[in-house]
Amino acid sequence: MTDSNTKHAVRVGKVTIGGGSPVVVQSMTNTDTADVVRTAIQIADLAKAGSEIVRITVNNDESARAVPQIRERLEAMDCHVPVVGDFHFNGHKLLADHPDCAATLDKFRINPGNVGKGKKRDGQFAAMIEIAAKLEKPVRIGANWGSLDQELLADMLDTNAASANPLPLPQIYRDAVIRSALESAAQAEDIGLPRDKIIISCKMSRVQDLISVYRRLGEESHYPLHLGLTEAGMGSKGIVASTAALAVLLQEGIGDTIRISLTPEPNGDRTREVIVAQEILQTMGLRSFTPMVTACPGCGRTTSTVFQQLAEDIQTHLRDAMPVWRTQYKGVEDMTVAVMGCVVNGPGESKHANVGISLPGTGERPVAPVYVDGEKTVTLKGDNIAAEFQDIVEKYVTDTYSRETVR
Secondary structure (H helix, E strand, O other): OOOOOOOOEEEEOOEEEEOOOOOEEEEEOOOOOOOHHHHHHHHHHHHHHOOOEEEEEOOOHHHHHHHHHHHHHHHHOOOOOOEEEEEOOOHHHHHHHOHHHHHHOOEEEEOHHHOOOOHHHHHHHHHHHHHHHHHOOOEEEEEEOOOOOHHHHHHHHHHHHOOOOOOOHHHHHHHHHHHHHHHHHHHHHHHOOOHHHEEEEEEEOOHHHHHHHHHHHHHHOOOOEEEOEOOOEEHHHHHHHHHHHHHHHHHOOOOOEEOOOEEOOOOOOOOHHHHHHHHHHHHOOOOOOOOEEEEOOOOOOOOOOHHHHHHHHHHHHHHHHHHHHHHHEEOHHHOEEEEEOOOOOHHHHHHHOOEEEEOOOOOOOOOEEEEEOOEEEEEEOOOOHHHHHHHHHHHHHHHHOEEOOOO
């Protein structure tokens, strides 16, 4: 989180961003927003996975008309996650033509590079900000180096070219993104949007550019900051790039809310971006979301895949159980579980976890000692080790964490 002495708090629904609050996890749907049922289901799935704010595309009349219906379906599903409308090019018209959409959304996202060209730009930007101010809606002013205000960029490039000591082109792009966001935020305040309704972001697609831009924003901006590597990519590349950039910034106390912009595999699970965001924050010790499983990578001592399957099964079980556990067992998200594959590090890692098991490696005795809070409690044998260990984990949760309704 950013310095609470300089970054004010912004409320989005019941979620607080900035002001010293924990870093908030966001995500975005990839359904056609006009498809009310599919969009509502995906929002609910993302919220269940742990997304605390969900953004949807609002790009035409059909999607704008769908927003109130989506909210109705979410309420019927007992899903109350804040929903953000993402507007580009025609947002001024959609918000004016569909007041129910504007009133239903919990926040607007506006890209200052995509609100209009020339003389139309200021008027169309002002129209959106005026609606937000009237409805007391927060706004994320999100500049992106892939869609910069071309007039601003051209002016900066011309000025740089005429300079006696011109800056490198990448520096001009970084400067332009920052200037676009900060000048637009100041303009929004002049129009009448309160400072505590503004969040800014400056999305870049390269790790070092993102770090450089947000370090400056951390020093120069009093607005809460939304972090994210835009177009991060697919699979391990997207995860590694996002982690490399955000971990540096978060470690320096920069950032109040994050989104991991992964490209999903065809028919891939959209909730993966939520899980990655949570795991970045949790492995850094900034927040806890779900019990974490420690497991060894395997080696020549562990030619059996039993420990790998058990680690996967336990991690899946813990994540699947968390929507219920989160409401019933206070503190369960801090639990640690170890699933180890041989005697080298197995007993030691198991003792460090709340619940740990050291499975036999190749050639070792076919027994699996289990440790609970550092003490060996039982040795499992036979074909039902996995099921028995899962029962031990379940019992630890019910015996250890206070059973109460967590709000």
